Amino acid sequence: MTMVTPPAAPPLAARGVAPVVTGLGVVAPNGLGVAEYWAATLAGRSGITRITRFDPSGYRVKVFGQVDIDPGTHLPSRLLPQTDLMTRLALIAADEALSDAAAEPRSMPYFAGGVVTAASGGGFDFGQRELEALWSKGSAFASAYQSFAWFYPVNTGQISIRHALHGPGAALVSEQAGGIDAVAKARRGIRGGAELMIGGGVDGSLCPWSLLCMTRSGRLSECPDPERAFRPYDVGASGAAFGEGGALLVMEHPDAVRRRGVTRTYGTVAGYGSTFDPRPGSGREPGLRRAIERALADAAVTAAEVDVVFADAAGLPELDRAEVDTLNQVFGPGGVPVTAPKSMTGRLLGGGASLDLATAFLALRHQIIPPTVHVDQPAYPDLDLVRDTPRRGDLAVALVVARGHGGFNSAMVLRAPADS
């Protein structure tokens, strides 16, 4: 056992500081790694396909955003028997994010780094295999690693172990809003004295069991055509395609960034708001508007200062309508460019909102808004939707919104670096 002594120095000055994002790691159905993903996203290339991991012919849902990798080329073999695909993808994203930030947590004080991830159901594929073994052959045939490999906070644990992030650690479950909530919780870690936090979500784990669980939400499209299944804000919207993957962000205290001499960053997490919807049937307004307003207030920016919105894009008419109404209330009709690059990946559960955050930071860095695809007949003339081809802009402030099934609403305001 290594003897551990808590840090003697007082924590970095805390409350109110805006964490600086210095590294991104992305695994998405349309690209592994930031460079590949960003190129595909600007080109409008979708990663949604007919399911190939198993035969979907007996299932109502036929399409998905799969991430297929050869795990042995990315990770040490010691990790393979103990990890579900979603954890492998999370570890790959964490490696990329830390390497992008040129950060070395092992050289930092013992408790100075932490990790917060969002999750939904954990390692479904691993869990299904081991439960099959348990029920068909007996307990002796179930892997000892089942004890944690299918557990929903496993990504936080594995990333923490691999990168010696012994500080604040947590896992959040708020369905598709989780990717924002995890970054917000990581921000709290920075404000509580951590120098560096990894925040975000990587989720998925497609298998027959997980597909059935997702289908039960009633939010997936049963359209078998990968080009037509997920068409948010289209008159033909019929639900969403789901997918696996997500993104992790390396966030650092501004003092730590200065001390390390890092000059090129992605910007800051400037504001956050989250709300919960009123009870269904109450007739009261959904919580999304309040979440957005809280995030804007937290960032001390007005609606007029927001240059682009990365939307939730549920892909169901009533939910799309509610979101467009909310955006129009806050920004005025057509008052802000809106995009949903998730139309190329599917909705990634705990990973989706953090992929939107990463995409928004890339948009701020490159001063270009990536498009929404598969929308042929826009249903909302009062929505300025960026479609099919990217749109150049003078981008300083981005808003990312997300809604999670069950009533979660989260919004996050991102700001480009001051010098950009």
Added chain:
Amino acid sequence: MAELQITELVHLLRECAGEDENVALGNGDVLDVSFEDLGYDSLAILNTVGRIERDNGIRLPDTIVVDAQTPRMLLKQINERLGQVA
């Protein structure tokens, strides 16, 4: 029943728990190297022992995971048990 040899044990460890990238597991001189130094924690040994129990239709004591700290000690306990059921 034939005794379990170190080469087979190494093969099973690799299959059930992977291999630490900083360890030369295959060079044969690992009999007396502690599992900890080989990069294996108790769960890795538990998973491997479970496989050996299954393959051979034997039961090994749960304490083997903490008692057997090297491949030699693990092989000794396994082979004693295999000798009893032979």
